[in-house]
Amino acid sequence: MRIVERFLNTRRMSWISLVLMMIAMPVWATSASGGNLLPADDSNLEQRTQFQALEKAIRTTPKDQLPSLDSQFETLQGYPLYPYLVKQRLFRQLNLEHRAEVEQFLSRYDGHPLTYTLRSSWLRYLAKYGYKSAFMSSYREDMGAEITCHYLAFQIEEATNPAYWLSKVDDIWLTGKSQPEACDPLFRKWQAAGMMTSDKVLARLEKAVTSGDARLLPYLKRRLPQEQQYLADLWQTVRTNPAIVLRESRFPLTHPQEEAAVLAFGLERLAWSQPDNAVKGYFLWQNRENPLFAADALRPIHRAIALSMAIDNHPDAREWLERADVPGAEEDVKRWHMAYLLRQQNWQSVLAVIESVGEANQEEEGYLYWRARSYEALGMKGMALPIYDQLASERHFYGFMAGAKLAKTPDLVSHPAPRSEVNVEAIAQMPSAQRAYEFLQLGRSISARREWRYLLSQLDSGLVKDAAILASEWGWYDQAIVGFARSGYLDDVERRFPLAFAPQFSRVGETYNVHPAFAMAIARRESAFMADAVSPAGASGLMQLMPGTARYLAKKQVSRKVLFEPEQNVELGVQYLRYLMDKLDNNPVLVSASYNAGWKRVMEWLPDQNMLPTDIWIENIPYRETRHYVKAVLAYRYIYEHQLGTRSNLFEQLANTLMPTSTVVTDAATLGGLQLAPQ
Secondary structure, eight states: OOOHHHHHSOOOOOOOHHHHHHHHHHOEEOTSSSSSOSSOOHHHHHHHHHHHHHHHHHHHGGGGGGGGHHHHHTTTTTSTTTHHHHHHHHHHHHHHHHHHHHHHHHTTTTGGGGGHHHHHHHHHHHHHHHHHHHHHHHSSSOOOOHHHHHHHHHHHHHHHSSHHHHHHHHHHHSSOOOGGGGGGHHHHHHHHOOOOOOOHHHEEEEEEHTTOOOOHHHHHHHHGGGGGHHHHHHHHHHHHHHGGGGGGOOOSSHHHHHHHHHHHHHHHHHHHHHHHHHHHHHHHSSSSOSSSSOOHHHHHHHHHHHHHHHHHHHHTTHHHHHOOOTTTHHHHHHHHHHHHHHHHTHHHHHHHHHHHSHHHHHSSSSHHHHHHHHHHTTTOHHHHHHHHHHHEEESSSHHHHHHHHHTTTOOOOOOEEEEEEHHHHHHSSHHHHHHHHHHHHHTTHHHHHHHHHHHHHHSSSGGHHHHHHHHHHHOOHHHHHHHHHHOOOOOHHHHHHHHHHHHHHHHHHHHTTTTHHHHHHHHHHTTTTTTTTTTOOOOOOOTBBBEEEEEEHTTSSOOOHHHHHHHHHHHHHHHHHHHHHHHTTTTTHHHHHHHHOOOHHHHHOSSSOOOOBBBHHHHOSOOHOOOOOOOOHHHHHHHHHHTTTTOOOHHHHHHOOBBBOOOHHHHSOOOSOOOOOOO
């Protein structure tokens, strides 16, 4: 391990020393115009090949022959990703004999993401064999439940008065998810000490039900006293069939407070699918001689019923919105109260709701816009125009809508962020930046982003903009976009809205008669041009295509690897846009909403009669994500049209049109099937 020891004993270089060395011996070259900041020569090309070869050798070489790799380690000692080789070698030799090397490595990179998996594996090894002293030396907080359980077990074992440490077990046990088996001995000791009370069991039972992990219920039921076990059954029944709250016979009120919690959960759950029945259940239990629900329990019930009715345009929605919209109500209650009144075009009441919002919130762009719209609708243009004028100077959906109201062209001129040569080059010299760059060249974007996030966490806030400039110059679009947003510098329009993958969008857009600005706006919102983006639902790539959609478009199975290829993803994504445009009469609002939520669902949101102004319909989109998505895509499309030289203003159309009814869209001429051939 002499190579590893030599590396670990190398003196750390201070930030100032690093910057001074960087100025004396620049490694990175920049074009005179501030172009891509790249290595002056690609001297790391050979080392990248050697790095990958040594990675494989470390994996495949027998442990007792690892010293034979020392010469290869020596060759790569100056390579930015060298620490990852050391880490990989330590993984292969994770035992007490190499404790010093492991602890030195963990100490040197303490807090850095590259140590997390090594520290976790090291601590598990030490816990397994009972090496308490070494475990305590290497332990850090926030290593997950399993490691924390081992830590508490060691503390309890050593403590003269273990009550303090036993009390710490509560936080681990009181969760709605199953915990690792490694925690079971600790939990048994905690239970034997009398720490598992019925109140704690009931609290965990409620968390398990509300988080959706019903597998815990039988385990928790067994830990309740016999006379309380029926409560576990009630929780399970209400979880699967919330309408059971309408049956008084199922709730004996033997334990009123505990049963009230079950009923409140059931009423909230029922409200989203059957608001009328939720109202019946609410009055059934609340109009008793002794009302069942405490004041703090009423608020979430009121909220669920009010929001469900507002979304459905229920005739009783206003009554419940007023019941829910009390001081301290959640923001979505206030927003849906306003949206419902907008749908009724009750402008005076809209103003009253906005007035009830706190002064700071009244300055948010949405509330400002609807205040101006209300003034305009009430004939108070003198009060509307200054607000429109204020908003029209801002680059977002409401600003562009306000500009259209005034026939005012928004300022879309890009004002490049000032580039500090010293700052950008200093960041480029930081080890995490160099490692991120190398990972990018190796096609390992996840590792690159991990290093970059760590780098950003170490920078002063004033340097985040410089890091964003560097990412932009590397062509790392997603991190440039995130960096500029984080820095607060929003006037560098060209870097925040880069013409990423423009040749692909232009070529495919021409093939399917889709303006590249529309497709780029979708990609900017979907992935921020992160080619390997994957959503929790499984959507992949630049334009976030679901596997089923991709299969339907391509008429064959499409792997995630293929969806990560920009050319393929853009081809399928633009093709899907064309399909939606044909199906939805080229309506940009409906197409944008459908790309996010699915066209069948969007059709359900259209009114059967009485067409609504476009901005009011958008404000009443039921899904919060889709509502924000549509506003963003429309704004991004306008920005990209300007970037690409198109001078039409989509928002002039949006500000002066009504959304169609579902009948109009259904009757519109469509292809019926999917458009697979070019227009």
